[in-house]
Amino acid sequence: MSKIKIAELFYSIQGEGRYMGVPSVFLRTFGCNFKCAGFGMPKGELSTEVEAVAARIGEFKKYEELPLVSTGCDSYASWDPRFKDLSPMLTTDAIVDRIMEILPYNRWEEEHLVITGGEPLLGWQRAYPDLLSHPKMAGLKEITFETNGSQPLDTDFKTWIHREWHHNGSIDMGRGRNSITFSVSAKLSCSGEERSEAIRPDIVCEYEEFGYTYLKFVVSTEDDVEEAIETADIYRAEGFTGPVYLMPVGGVESVYTLNNRRVAELAMKNGLRYSDRLQVPLFKNEWGT
Numbered sequence: 696m697s698k699i700k701i702a703e704l705f706y707s708i709q710g711e712g713r714y715m716g717v718p719s720v721f722l723r724t725f726g727c728n729f730k731c732a733g734f735g736m737p738k739g740e741l742s743t744e745v746e747a748v749a750a751r752i753g754e755f756k757k758y759e760e761l762p763l764v765s766t767g768c769d770s771y772a773s774w775d776p777r778f779k780d781l782s783p784m785l786t787t788d789a790i791v792d793r794i795m796e797i798l799p800y801n802r803w804e805e806e807h808l809v810i811t812g813g814e815p816l817l818g819w820q821r822a823y824p825d826l827l828s829h830p831k832m833a834g835l836k837e838i839t840f841e842t843n844g845s846q847p848l849d850t851d852f853k854t855w856i857h858r859e860w861h862h863n864g865s866i867d868m869g870r871g872r873n874s875i876t877f878s879v880s881a882k883l884s885c886s887g888e889e890r891s892e893a894i895r896p897d898i899v900c901e902y903e904e905f906g907y908t909y910l911k912f913v914v915s916t917e918d919d920v921e922e923a924i925e926t927a928d929i930y931r932a933e934g935f936t937g938p939v940y941l942m943p944v945g946g947v948e949s950v951y952t953l954n955n956r957r958v959a960e961l962a963m964k965n966g967l968r969y970s971d972r973l974q975v976p977l978f979k980n981e982w983g984t
């Protein structure tokens with residue numbers, strides 16, 4: 696039986712992207728290939744906020760006791776090795792049992808599953824067929840993978856998607872049964888990540904063969920939006936056809952409220968979609984939301 700290291704597993708409302716407002720189970724896997732320490736920082740600077748948290752690591756017995764940060768990656772504990780002991784390695788059976796416990800009717804009805812991270816398309820891809828083929832997961836109709844778009848799909852996982860989730864060999868792009876979505880948060884320079892590693896249209900175009908795929912750029916300034924538009928054009932030039940969203944920076948309310956309206960206006964001005972972060976105004980982005 697496969698195992699997955701799980702940072703968080705909780706039930707909430709999807710606050711971002713295509714499924715905003717939809718009741719969802721969130722499975723947050725451990726591990727990421729990026730750090731995104733540039734978020735919320737002046738251009739060219741990297742956040743060191745998490746260093747202060749790591750220095751107090753002994754004080755925290757549970758993931759949800761960790762403080763939120765206002766700069767850098769807002770889910771730092773889902774990949775920073777210093778916090779790895781707060782994320783248990785669970786069998787797929789144990790994960791499914793926990794999912795059944797937190798679903799309102801202890802079975803799938805209309806809820807959606809979000810597999811997020813960290814970066815959920817790292818090596819855990821090999822465990823997803825085992826997890827998603829479990830008999831208790833049979834009622835699940837819609838899955839989103841929230842990815843940074845830098846990881847190619849594993850051959851066995853692709854074979855499994857085609858066999859188990861596509862109707863008559865075609866992808867269900869709608870919101871009916873068996874719909875797979877790739878929500879790609881490609882990282883712009885404000886993340887602090889290397890562009891050559893973060894912007895991988897070759898990889899994202901392949902996602903489109905396996906599910907409904909959209910780009911979601913995290914931005915705060917007009918410069919970020921300009922970069923997002925230029926970057927989206929690079930994806931388009933490689934054949935990407937999906938929609939493009941702008942989403943405001945801000946894992947905490949003080950940062951989010953500074954730029955959410957401006958980002959919405961910039962999205963309108965440029966004919967792009969706006970994604971909120973409903974978990975911030977609704978739940979203050981606390982762990983488990």
Ligand code: SF4
Pocket residue numbers: 727728729730731768769770771774812813814843
């Ligand atoms: S890709 Fe996502 S999870 Fe990974 S460091 Fe960046 S924001 Fe955090």
